[in-house]
Amino acid sequence: METLPLVVIGAGPTGLAAAADAQQRGMSVVVLESGDRAGAGVREWGHIRLFSPWSELVAPAAQALLEQHGWTSPRPTSYPTGRDWAELYLRPLADALDGTAEVEIRCGTTVVGVSRRGRDRVVDSGRDGEPFVLQVRTAAGIERVMARAVIDASGTWGGPNPLGGGDGLPAIGERAAADRIAYRVPDLRDETVRGRYAGRHVVVAGTGASAQNALIELAALAANAPGTRVSWVVRRSSAKGAFGGGDRDQLVARGELGTRARGAAASGVVTTVTGFRTCEVSVAGDGRLSLISFDGQQVTDVDEVVAVTGFRPDLSMLSEIRLDLDPVLQAPRALAPLIDPNVHSCGTVYPHGAQELGQPEVGFYLVGMKSYGRAPSFLALTGYEQVRSVVAAIAGDHEAAERVELTLPESGVCGGSGLFDEPGQADAQAGGCCGTPASEGLLTIGTAPPR
Structure with missing residues (x-):
């Protein structure tokens, strides 16, 4: 097991941050990316300007590695577009990581299934002692990749919610149109x-x-x-x-x-x-x-x-992995109460890391936007702190894994979306979930308009 790599699914901002943290610890890492290059998902919304400044978009371990290669950070107070983020940060970070002895990034590689070697979901005997097996699809066909641990940072970009409102199902005629x-x-x-x-x-x-x-x-x-x-x-x-x-x-x-x-x-x-x-x-x-x-x-x-x-997470490739997810959000059960939009919409998310993100399948973690399931409020800062803690746990540095610090900017609103369907109920929820003034409603954290 110790000779096998850590496998990270997804070469987006959170996945590359995980690889940078692992590389800093001298761990062997393989990053599997379904797109043709790192940051492929970000590039698809490249025309949108983020509402987080550069100072909150660069992971600490990633910055340390990039600066070793002569990289100069963009002005910390400026706001990049998705295209800027991909070209000025994700691309050079992927190149720097791929150039190290510890990290290999494989693009054009789609994970179709994750399991334990010789153990389906039902088998208990010897399960934790077996490595993970990932079936991946490449241009050459289906292959297997072995791993000591797996970090799923594949995000939710590929799973937009349907137009159909209220019941979560596509509207009648939606697919035809x-x-x-x-x-x-x-x-x-x-x-x-x-x-x-x-x-x-x-x-x-x-x-x-x-x-x-x-x-x-x-x-x-x-x-x-x-x-x-x-x-x-x-x-x-x-x-x-x-x-x-x-x-x-x-x-x-x-x-x-x-x-x-x-x-x-x-x-x-x-x-x-x-x-x-x-x-x-x-x-x-x-x-x-x-x-x-x-x-x-x-x-x-x-x-x-x-x-x-x-968006919603695609969990189909994890059908043979033992997961403990919240039945409402499809997020790790321990994390769900901290991010449930039925309860609150503010930026107050308590510090969380390996302890909340780990699963019954020992060595498997959901991180990044995918860890939030169907909850909308996610910032890059959250993902960077998640993977710092998770990588520390995989490396056996439990003290660092438990030392989780995360302070997110408040959105200026506070209150759950669960009551907002009925007139007047939002105003009745004075104080909201965090003891602040009455809420104006749910804010989805995402990006700012192009400028």
């Missing part, structure tokens, strides 16, 4: 993409940071492209709490995002439809779409839909 539904914020700086939405009736579904970005960008498009109009469908009975804490947010750019989105929603080109849970998407004779809510409301004559309703 897939060519008209985008599950990401469109890059309207691309002329081809811009042409798809200009002069059209576009529906935006969702209330998190991605939806706020979409509203801002589409409102700006409407100012220059006559005929462009936007319908914003919101599940809650009011959109009042969808814009975050504004100037009370300790992440300035996150507060600004909500303020700009509020302005876009009030610009006159956006029509807000509340209490709308899409149950059906139908196609009219002219090819345009109609969205129908469970209560009978309809949004008609729709040309395009931007469904940005969050």
Whole structure:
């Protein structure tokens, strides 16, 4: 077992941070990335500007390694786009790691299953003494990779929630209309993409940071492209709490995002439809779409839909791994109460690491966005501290693993989303979950608008 590598699934920000922590400890590491290069997922939203500054986007162990190679950190107080993050940090970090004796990064390698050698999920005997076996798909076919421990940092980017509102299932007709539904914020700086939405009736579904970005960008498009109009469908009975804490947010750019989105929603080109849970998407004779809510409301004559309703983890490759996940969030059971959006939306997440992220399968850890399951509030700082603790635990440094420190910026709002469907109940929840003033609503932590 000791001669085998630690395997990290995913070469995104958290996965590469885990590799850097392990390399700093002299551990052998193999990073498996399904994309064609490190940071492939980040590059897919490269046009979006983050609302965390550079000072909160570089992992400490990664910075130490990069500086050994002459890397100069971008201005700490500036805000990169996803493309900047990938090109100025993730790419050079992957190159630096891959150039060490300890780390190997394999791109174009998709993990299709994780198990114990010679043991399926049911077998107890000798289980913890056997190495992990990962089946991976490459251009050459299916191969096996052996590991002493596994850190799953594969994220949730590949698992967007459906447009269908309320029950978590795709709306009737949603799959048939897939060519008209985008599950990401469109890059309207691309002329081809811009042409798809200009002069059209576009529906935006969702209330998190991605939806706020979409509203801002589409409102700006409407100012220059006559005929462009936007319908914003919101599940809650009011959109009042969808814009975050504004100037009370300790992440300035996150507060600004909500303020700009509020302005876009009030610009006159956006029509807000509340209490709308899409149950059906139908196609009219002219090819345009109609969205129908469970209560009978309809949004008609729709040309395009931007469904940005969050993400969920793909657990299919872990069917032979013994997991202890919260039945609601699909996050590690010990972590779930700290991040449950039914309870709170603020930035207060208690310090957590290997102890909360470990699973009954000894040596297997969920980290990064995937560790949050269906909960939306995740920052890079959280992932970096998670993997520092987890790698320490795998290395046997239990003192360092237990010494977890994490201070996240407050969002300026406080209160669970579970009560926000009924008018007045959010205001009744004065004090929220953290004893702060009454909440305005759930804030999804994500990215800020391009500038």
